[in-house]
Amino acid sequence: MHIVIMGCGRVGAALAQTLEQQGHSVAVIDQDPTAFRRLGSGFGGRRVTGVGFDQDTLREAGIEEAGAFAAVSSGDNSNIIAARVAREMFGIENVAARIYDPRRAEVYQRLGIPTVATVRWTADQMLRRLLPSGAEPLWRDPSGGVQLAEVHTTPSWIGHKISTLQEETGVRVAFLTRLGEAILPSSQTVLQEGDLVHVMMRTDEIAKVEAAFAEGPEEGGH
Numbered sequence: 001m002h003i004v005i006m007g008c009g010r011v012g013a014a015l016a017q018t019l020e021q022q023g024h025s026v027a028v029i030d031q032d033p034t035a036f037r038r039l040g041s042g043f044g045g046r047r048v049t050g051v052g053f054d055q056d057t058l059r060e061a062g063i064e065e066a067g068a069f070a071a072v073s074s075g076d077n078s079n080i081i082a083a084r085v086a087r088e089m090f091g092i093e094n095v096a097a098r099i100y101d102p103r104r105a106e107v108y109q110r111l112g113i114p115t116v117a118t119v120r121w122t123a124d125q126m127l128r129r130l131l132p133s134g135a136e137p138l139w140r141d142p143s144g145g146v147q148l149a150e151v152h153t154t155p156s157w158i159g160h161k162i163s164t165l166q167e168e169t170g171v172r173v174a175f176l177t178r179l180g181e182a183i184l185p186s187s188q189t190v191l192q193e194g195d196l197v198h199v200m201m202r203t204d205e206i207a208k209v210e211a212a213f214a215e216g217p218e219e220g221g222h
Helices: 010-021 034-037 055-060 076-088 102-110 118-130 162-169 203-215
Strands: 002-008 025-028 046-049 068-071 095-098 115-117 134-142 146-151 172-177 181-183 198-204
Touching: 002 010, 002 076, 010 025, 010 115, 010 146, 025 034, 046 134, 046 203, 055 076, 076 095, 076 102, 095 102, 102 115, 102 118, 115 118, 118 146, 134 172, 146 203, 162 172, 198 203
Parallel strands: 002 025, 002 068, 025 046, 068 095, 095 115
Antiparallel strands: 134 146, 146 198, 172 181, 172 198
């Protein structure tokens, strides 16, 4: 897939390098030509100097054959304008815009532009580390009956199998995050210290699941 990125700050450069490593072709747009230094000499994609919501600049970056567009410059207004131009003028379906102001992000979501509110996201992540108890919803199905959540596990679960955790709490473990890497566990996988546990569960059973994770395993249940 060809992907166009507006903004060559730290996020834009990291995104471009990752996508290229995954085999995609990438074009990066920035008003400041010196910003492209962040891409490094090994980057093989296009570097386009210009304004990311200018149609000619977008065409130069290959927007007409692109499958996705990311607006990650430092300006909220520029990001949302560029995202709307990519979506509405060029028909790009996979569009995302980074937004610093979380109040704006909610408005833009209603316009149909997926946004990543970096301040809100970072604050949520910090709160999760500072106040890790309970469940943090990550996704809900359209009916709202089932959700994916990261659930805090008491240290007494360490050393126990995923199968035991599932049997005693009534959840399905979707994946674990271990040392920063996501892994798909089997029923025989054993929980280690520092694992983040992401589970699928019924929305009406959140309180029961939180309590079961906080209480720990039943005696002798390895």
